[in-house]
Every structure is written in structure tokens, then in C-alpha cells.
Amino acid sequence: MTGLRLAPARRARLPALLPALLVAALLATAAAQDRPLDPRVFDIGRELRCPTCVAESVGESNAAIAREMRALIQEQLDAGADRREVLGFFQERYGDWILLNPPMRGMNLLVWLLPVAGAVVGLLVLARLLQRWRRAAEIPVDVDSAELDRVRTEMQDQLGDGAVR
Amino acid sequence: MSQIRRLVPVVAVVAGLTALFLFGLLRGSPDRNIPSNLLNRPVPDFDLPLFERYMSDFGPRLSLAEARGRPLVINFWASWCGPCYEEAPHLQRAWLDHGEEVFFVGIQTQDRDARAAGRAFIERFDLGFPNVIDDDSRVSIAYGLFGVPETFFVRADGTLQHKFVGPVTESVMREQIGALLR
Numbered sequence: 526m527t528g529l530r531l532a533p534a535r536r537a538r539l540p541a542l543l544p545a546l547l548v549a550a551l552l553a554t555a556a557a558q559d560r561p562l563d564p565r566v567f568d569i570g571r572e573l574r575c576p577t578c579v580a581e582s583v584g585e586s587n588a589a590i591a592r593e594m595r596a597l598i599q600e601q602l603d604a605g606a607d608r609r610e611v612l613g614f615f616q617e618r619y620g621d622w623i624l625l626n627p628p629m630r631g632m633n634l635l636v637w638l639l640p641v642a643g644a645v646v647g648l649l650v651l652a653r654l655l656q657r658w659r660r661a662a663e664i665p666v667d668v669d670s671a672e673l674d675r676v677r678t679e680m681q682d683q684l685g686d687g688a689v690r
Numbered sequence: 691m692s693q694i695r696r697l698v699p700v701v702a703v704v705a706g707l708t709a710l711f712l713f714g715l716l717r718g719s720p721d722r723n724i725p726s727n728l729l730n731r732p733v734p735d736f737d738l739p740l741f742e743r744y745m746s747d748f749g750p751r752l753s754l755a756e757a758r759g760r761p762l763v764i765n766f767w768a769s770w771c772g773p774c775y776e777e778a779p780h781l782q783r784a785w786l787d788h789g790e791e792v793f794f795v796g797i798q799t800q801d802r803d804a805r806a807a808g809r810a811f812i813e814r815f816d817l818g819f820p821n822v823i824d825d826d827s828r829v830s831i832a833y834g835l836f837g838v839p840e841t842f843f844v845r846a847d848g849t850l851q852h853k854f855v856g857p858v859t860e861s862v863m864r865e866q867i868g869a870l871l872r
Contacts, residue, residue, distance in 0.1 A: 576836045577800070590800055590835075593827040618834040620727035 769807035
């Protein structure tokens with residue numbers, strides 16, 4: 526651990542600087558917390574997954590990390606970054622996982638393509654079934670004449686003579 | 691026979707949906723063990739305030755740049771985090787065994803304005819390696835942290851060898867530090 530010790534001159538100046546540093550840090554923190562956030566912060570936040578939450582975005586979550594991330598987004602917007610650059614900043618650190626709209630490449634393509642493929646397959650199956658049902662309805666049913674007579678007799682018995690022709 | 695054949699797709703769909711339901715029911719909480727995007731890349735530098743007990747050795751702040759050239763173990767923790775209490779003795783033990791060859795640093799993060807609780811955590815385990823305060827969680831964001839605890843094992847060239855999610859154990863420390871020193 527000895528390799529990280531500070532030079533004596535630098536250490537001597539530190540006690541004098543500490544109160545000023547503390548006040549500056551407190552003021553900066555208070556200013557950052559009091560300031561209302563740009564609506565764009567929430568728009569961008571809604572595209573980012575909150576790292577410590579379940580099924581919540583940075584834009585919606587009240588978790589401490591989400592609040593810090595929103596403050597960071599505000600700082601980046603203030604510095605002139607656009608939406609794509611802000612999303613890229615978080616993507617570089619967390620990977621594609623952080624994006625609630627995963628980019629259309631690699632395995633992520635499945636997320637986009639599977640629902641479309643599912644819908645297409647579903648429509649094809651439905652079309653095939655409808656075709657089969659229609660064809661089945663068109664084919665005349667070959668009924669045995671003895672069986673037809675039996676049904677006719679039973680219906681006459683139940684409904685009366687005029688009901689069945 | 692044709693009746694059975696007609697039932698096959700229905701049974702297949704019901705079985706598929708049941709399997710999906712059981713998978714959702716049994717898989718538990720979402721898996722946080724997502725590979726770090728920093729793997730094999732240089733880890734970000736940081737310059738953070740130290741807890742008082744380390745100031746006599748390091749000054750008021752610790753900059754990672756000062757520890758470059760040595761393998762690093764960077765542990766992120768919070769005073770409210772149960773598993774962090776579980777792993778702290780293993781970190782202290784590993785530091786006692788390898789502190790000369792490997793630089794250890796603890797980072798209290800996602801724990802705003804909890805310096806007293808952080809101090810109590812350190813005192814409780816008598817942590818000998820330096821611990822710093824990431825009050826606004828900016829370093830945790832720079833490291834792509836999903837939660838606490840997480841431990842980063844960094845090679846001497848500054849690139850990330852492994853990120854361990856959850857409380858480290860003695861065997862994890864032995865295995866990862868062994869790889870750092872090979």
C-alpha cells in the first residue's frame with residue numbers, strides 16, 4: 526500500500542482546502558437536486574432500463590440509481606449531447622441490456638422478427654383451416670338411404686307430419 | 691385414429707403453454723449475472739473521497755490512476771445490502787493474504803448520504819484496504835453496475851478479467867486472484 530502515499534507538501538495543504546471543498550460539493554449537489562429536469566430527460570429515460578429495478582425504466586423509477594441516471598442525462602443534454610449520444614453513453618457501459626428497444630442486430634433480431642413470423646404463421650394456419658372448412662362444406666354428404674329414412678321417421682314422430690318433407 | 695390425430699396440435703399447444711408457465715414460475719428473480727460490457731477492456735478511472743480511517747495513508751481522495759500497473763480488486767458495496775455483510779470477511783481475508791501483490795479498493799455506492807452507516811460497516815469488519823465513497827453513484831454507472839455487491843477483478847494492464855455479481859466467496863477470491871497473478 527505504501528506506493529500510494531501522497532507527497533508531504535500535498536498532504537499539508539489538504540486540511541486548509543477541506544472546508545472549501547466540502548462547501549463547494551454541498552452547493553453543487555443542492556443545485557443539481559433542486560433544478561427541475563428537462564422533459565427530454567424523461568423521454569430518454571423511458572428508453573433505458575433501470576439497472577436495479579424489475580420492469581421499470583429510468584424515466585419512471587424512483588430508485589436512487591435511476592435518479593442519478595436522470596441527473597446524468599440532464600448534464601449530458603446541457604453539454605449539447607443528443608438523444609442518440611446519451612443512449613450510446615449508457616449502452617457503452619451496460620451493453621445492449623440497458624436499452625428497452627434493443628438494436629436490430631444479432632440475437633436481438635429475434636425479438637423483432639419472432640412476433641412478425643408468429644403472426645404470419647398464424648394467418649397461414651387460419652387461411653388453411655378456413656379453406657379446408659369451406660371445401661368440406663361443399664362436398665355432398667353421402668348418406669345411406671335407410672339411415673335417411675330412419676331419421677325422417679324419427680323427426681316425423683317428434684315434430685308431426687308436416688314438419689319434415 | 692383421425693380423432694387422435696386431430697387432438698395432437700391442441701395437446702402440443704397446451705403442453706407448450708404449460709411449459710412456458712412453469713418456466714416463468716420456477717425461474718425465480720431476473721438473472722443479474724449479465725456479462726460486463728467492460729470485459730477485456732480498460733476499466734474507467736475514478737477519483738473519490740476516502741473514509742477517514744484511510745486518509746493517513748492515502749490522503750483525502752483515492753485516484754485509481756495511482757494504482758495502475760498492479761492487479762486490482764474493486765468491490766462495490768452499500769450499507770443497506772445484506773449480501774455485502776456476508777462477503778466482507780472474505781474480502782478482508784483475501785486482502786490480508788494478497789494485499790502486497792494486488793491492490794484492493796472498496797466503493798460504497800448507491801447509498802447516498804450514508805457515510806455514518808458506511809463507517810460502521812467498515813469498522814464492523816475492520817476492513818484494512820482503502821474504501822471510498824461514490825455518493826452520486828457516478829462510478830457505479832461508469833462501471834455498468836446492476837446492483838450490489840459486485841466485484842471487478844482487473845489485470846495489471848488495467849483490463850477487466852472478470853466481474854462477479856453477488857457476494858464473493860473464499861473460492862471465488864482464490865480462483866480470480868490466482869488468475870490475476872498468473
